[in-house]
Amino acid sequence: MAFPIxxxxxxxxxxxxxxxxxxRNENMELIKMLLAKDYYVLVITTNQPYDVLKKNYExxxxxxxxxxxxxxxxxxxxxxxxxPVKNCRFINNPADMTSIxxxxxxxxxxxxxxxxxxxxxxxxxxxxxxxxxNITKFIHFITNKLRLLNFSGMFLAVEKxxxxxxxxxxxxxxxxxxxxxxxxxKESG
Amino acid sequence: MDTGATTETVRDxxxxxxxxxxxxxxQEKVVSEQSERLKQNEEALRESNDRFLVFIKEAAMRLKNPxxxxxxxLAIVVNDIEHSDSEPKTxxxxxxxxxxxxxxxxxxxxxxxxxxxxxxxxxxxxxxxFLTG
Numbered sequence: 001m002a003f004p005i006x007x008x009x010x011x012x013x014x015x016x017x018x019x020x021x022x023x024r025n026e027n028m029e030l031i032k033m034l035l036a037k038d039y040y041v042l043v044i045t046t047n048q049p050y051d052v053l054k055k056n057y058e059x060x061x062x063x064x065x066x067x068x069x070x071x072x073x074x075x076x077x078x079x080x081x082x083x084p085v086k087n088c089r090f091i092n093n094p095a096d097m098t099s100i101x102x103x104x105x106x107x108x109x110x111x112x113x114x115x116x117x118x119x120x121x122x123x124x125x126x127x128x129x130x131x132x133x134n135i136t137k138f139i140h141f142i143t144n145k146l147r148l149l150n151f152s153g154m155f156l157a158v159e160k161x162x163x164x165x166x167x168x169x170x171x172x173x174x175x176x177x178x179x180x181x182x183x184x185x186k187e188s189g
Numbered sequence: 190m191d192t193g194a195t196t197e198t199v200r201d202x203x204x205x206x207x208x209x210x211x212x213x214x215x216q217e218k219v220v221s222e223q224s225e226r227l228k229q230n231e232e233a234l235r236e237s238n239d240r241f242l243v244f245i246k247e248a249a250m251r252l253k254n255p256x257x258x259x260x261x262x263l264a265i266v267v268n269d270i271e272h273s274d275s276e277p278k279t280x281x282x283x284x285x286x287x288x289x290x291x292x293x294x295x296x297x298x299x300x301x302x303x304x305x306x307x308x309x310x311x312x313x314x315x316x317x318x319f320l321t322g
Contacts, residue, residue, distance in 0.1 A: 020261045047258065049282055077285040128255040128293050132247055161254035163246050 008037070010115060013143055013153040015170055018180040020124070020158045024048065026180060027121050028060050030154060035066060039117045039152075042068045042107050044100070044142075047125035049074040050088045068111070070103045072096075072126075095129040097138050104142060108149055116151040118142070123157040123170070132166045143173040241308050248301040252294060259290050 008014075018026045027048070034041050045053060050071040057064060068087045072094040075082060082090050089103040108116070120142070126135055139155065146153045155174065159181060162170070171177055266283045269275040275283075302320035306312060 020257045021264075023261070024265060047262065047286075049286060051279055051282060055279065073286055073289075074282065077282060077289050122258075124254050125258050125290075127251055128258065128290050128297075132250060158254065158257065161250070161257065163250045165246075166250065 008117075008152060010152055011147070011150045012176065013146060013155075013174045015155045015157060015174045015177045016180060017157055017159045017177065020161070022180065023122055023124075023156055023158060024056070026156060027053075027119065028056060028062065030119055030156075031057065031062055031067065032060065034117050034119070035062065038115055040066045040068065040111050040114045042070070042104070042111065042116065042118045044070045044072070044104060044118065044120045046072045046094050046120075046129075047122060049077070050082065050085060050090070068107050070100060070107060072100055093129075094126065097130065097134060101138070101141060105145060108145060108151065111151075112149060116149070118146060118151060118153040120153070120155045123155055124161045127161075132163065136166060136169050139170060140173055237308070241304070244301070244304050248297065248304075251297045252301070255290065255294050255297075259287050259294070262287055262290075 016026065016030070027043075031041055031043070043053065048056075050069055051074070053069065053071075054064060057067065064087060070089050070091065071082075072091040075090045076093050082088075089107065091099050091103060093099075104118075108118070120139075123135065123139070126138075130138070143153065145151075153174075155170070157170075159179065262283065266275070266280060266287075269283075270280060299321055306317045306320055
């Protein structure tokens with residue numbers, strides 16, 4: 001289904017909860033919605049590699065010119081460098097929060113002054129490699145960066161996959177929590 | 190009545206009272222120390238249980254949930270293959286990522302088992318080795 005927030009504010013940060021089976025689709029719907037609103041999008045991917053994202057985006061007619069990616073998983077899985085790609089930074093290890101932080105900071109700096117939104121896909125896949133305590137610190141760091149630059153941001157997470165205490169903490173960093181599955185679908189036709 | 194004898198009896202009684210008072214003080218001190226030790230033990234046990242509960246919750250979040258992530262990722266790969274929608278190179282990369290994810294999940298399980306071994310006082314060396322090896 002399409003992302004339900006049609007009137008997102010440029011500087012607002014969301015935690016978007018979806019079913020595990022819907023995460024890939026939500027990623028693409030969000031990108032389409034953001035590009036349609038003239039955003040530049042920085043995707044931090046901890047699950048789907050750049051090659052797969054690019055293929056899926058292109059298949060959905062999503063142009064890559066305004067999409068920038070921080071890919072934390074490809075290099076780690078391959079065990080060697082990916083050939084350089086203009087709009088993508090490859091991180092050695094998904095557990096290396098320092099390198100991810102630097103890549104995000106540099107990518108956001110390049111986009112300074114533009115209308116930007118960040119998409120983090122996903123909190124749950126990052127939990128494989130990083131403790132909830134560290135992921136909470138990391139998301140706090142990212143949301144601070146976004147707020148300083150007046151950028152918007154969206155953190156994708158799998159519904160029921162987070163401990164209630166961790167979810168409560170994450171909720172304090174964002175402006176709104178959107179549970180995709182609880183939004184009534186519009187009747188078609 | 191003999192005044193000297195009475196005085197002596199009073200002295201004896203005073204001495205007895207003093208001894209009893211001293212004994213009570215010692216007993217009170219012992220009870221107080223034991224009570225403090227018991228309180229400290231209870232506090233240590235409570236803290237240990239709290240830490241263990243936090244760890245169990247963290248482990249559940251880092252085991253159950255990641256397995257669901259891997260499950261969904263594999264379902265996507267299968268779907269792509271069945272619809273002839275993927276190049277071998279891409280399928281290979283997607284499967285490599287799932288192998289890495291499963292490797293990390295195994296490490297997370299060993300970490301959890303280590304915490305259980307550390308928490309459990311009575312466990313044979315063989316069992317400890319099995320859980321954490």
